[in-house]
Amino acid sequence: MTAEYDVGIAGAGIVSLAHAYHLAKRGLRVIVFERGAKAQGASVRNFGMIWPIGQPLGPRYDLAMCSRQHWLEVLSGSGIWHEQCGSLHLAYHDDEAEVLREFATESAGTNRLVQLWTPAQVASRFPAVVQSGLRAALWSPTELAVDPREVIGQLPVWLARTYGVQFRFGTPVLGYDEPRVVTPEGDYRVRRLVICTGIDFRELAPRAFVGSGLEPCKLQMMRSQAFGTHFRLGSHLAAGLTLRHYASFAHCPTLPQLVKRLDKQYPEHVRYGIHVLVSQNGIGELTIGDSHEYGDAVQPFDNVHIDQLILDYLRTFLIVPDLRIVSRWHGVYLKHPTEPYVVARLGSNVLVVTGTGGMGMTLSFGLAEQVITEWLGELS
Numbered sequence: 001m002t003a004e005y006d007v008g009i010a011g012a013g014i015v016s017l018a019h020a021y022h023l024a025k026r027g028l029r030v031i032v033f034e035r036g037a038k039a040q041g042a043s044v045r046n047f048g049m050i051w052p053i054g055q056p057l058g059p060r061y062d063l064a065m066c067s068r069q070h071w072l073e074v075l076s077g078s079g080i081w082h083e084q085c086g087s088l089h090l091a092y093h094d095d096e097a098e099v100l101r102e103f104a105t106e107s108a109g110t111n112r113l114v115q116l117w118t119p120a121q122v123a124s125r126f127p128a129v130v131q132s133g134l135r136a137a138l139w140s141p142t143e144l145a146v147d148p149r150e151v152i153g154q155l156p157v158w159l160a161r162t163y164g165v166q167f168r169f170g171t172p173v174l175g176y177d178e179p180r181v182v183t184p185e186g187d188y189r190v191r192r193l194v195i196c197t198g199i200d201f202r203e204l205a206p207r208a209f210v211g212s213g214l215e216p217c218k219l220q221m222m223r224s225q226a227f228g229t230h231f232r233l234g235s236h237l238a239a240g241l242t243l244r245h246y247a248s249f250a251h252c253p254t255l256p257q258l259v260k261r262l263d264k265q266y267p268e269h270v271r272y273g274i275h276v277l278v279s280q281n282g283i284g285e286l287t288i289g290d291s292h293e294y295g296d297a298v299q300p301f302d303n304v305h306i307d308q309l310i311l312d313y314l315r316t317f318l319i320v321p322d323l324r325i326v327s328r329w330h331g332v333y334l335k336h337p338t339e340p341y342v343v344a345r346l347g348s349n350v351l352v353v354t355g356t357g358g359m360g361m362t363l364s365f366g367l368a369e370q371v372i373t374e375w376l377g378e379l380s
Contacts, residue, residue, distance in 0.1 A: 005031045008181050008190035010173040011197040013043035017155050018368035024163035035172035039152050041198050045331030047279040047287045050144035051362045054246040067366030078158040081282040087143040087236040090317045095258040096240040097135040102252040114140045130317050147281040195352045208344040214334045214355050218298040220306050221289030223327045233280045239317040241275035276313045
């Protein structure tokens with residue numbers, strides 16, 4: 001066996017990297033095992049949105065804001081591109097505008113700093129937004145933008161250089177017979193193991209998966225050509241369909257009426273769980289999506305009709321000059337029907353952290369700190 005490590009981590013996606021960061025900051029010897037030459041799962045197949053506004057007020061929003069602060073520290077320390085771009089939710093119907101007003105009212109006096117904007121305010125700052133029919137918008141300064149491919153590619157280098165985290169790429173974990181992590185290249189001595197392999201965690205912890213309530217969710221997404229600096233959104237963008245998607249809007253009194261109207265007006269979008277978000281990375285590429293198909297509906301084949309529905313709705317709120325789609329893909333993550341994430345304990349020295357759904361980028365660093373603080377406290 002090789003040298004002993006305090007903690008091994010299976011997987012090198014964002015939840016894994018966040019755990020490695022917090023563990024190594026505490027002075028622990030950490031080794032990360034990744035089955036591929038680099039992580040290829042949901043952590044690189046997303047918008048790159050750090051999105052606290054999607055979390056309901058209370059512990060989940062506080063966790064997202066804690067995670068945001070860690071993100072800023074990590075991104076500043078590593079020099080990885082990021083932008084404090086905020087987010088803008090656009091309302092083109094009276095019922096959408098009313099939900100935004102209710103959301104702003106609920107946020108008053110809290111740490112959720114949002115503002116209700118007029119169409120004129122939107123036009124002055126975001127000229128690419130469709131102005132015709134715009135009723136109102138909700139501005140939040142909190143959200144961040146990253147390029148998930150850059151983050152997942154560059155964070156391991158920074159963690160290794162700054163905190164001495166060891167990485168073994170191309171090295172799947174085949175099993176754990178405490179204190180031995182079994183891999184094709186040999187065994188490693190690891191006192192504790194954290195499994196953050198996303199959709200693949202059932203391979204390492206099948207008993208934990210059975211009865212967990214977790215189900216797979218498939219999302220289709222697209223990316224545009226790089227616009228450089230001549231076309232910048234200036235913010236993450238969302239519109240009416242998004243209001244029915246995130247739990248943060250669930251307490252708005254008139255949301256049920258809005259949902260009823262959307263069900264009738266956009267039956268195909270509702271069928272495929274489509275709500276349309278747009279983000280932009282440092283070189284100006286737009287990431288556009290997405291859809292949500294669950295359980296038995298998850299297939300390895302993409303549906304071109306879903307992509308067209310997404311683009312059709314995009315045109316109702318954003319004018320993109322010479323938009324060309326240069327890549328299309330889908331991602332699959334695990335989602336729990338009621339919980340924002342799942343932490344399963346397989347004995348005192350093994351944890352599974354998974355099921356963050358579409359919130360992995362947003363919650364990762366805050367969740368990892370919370371999990372590690374509790375876990376190591378119990379073992380001390």
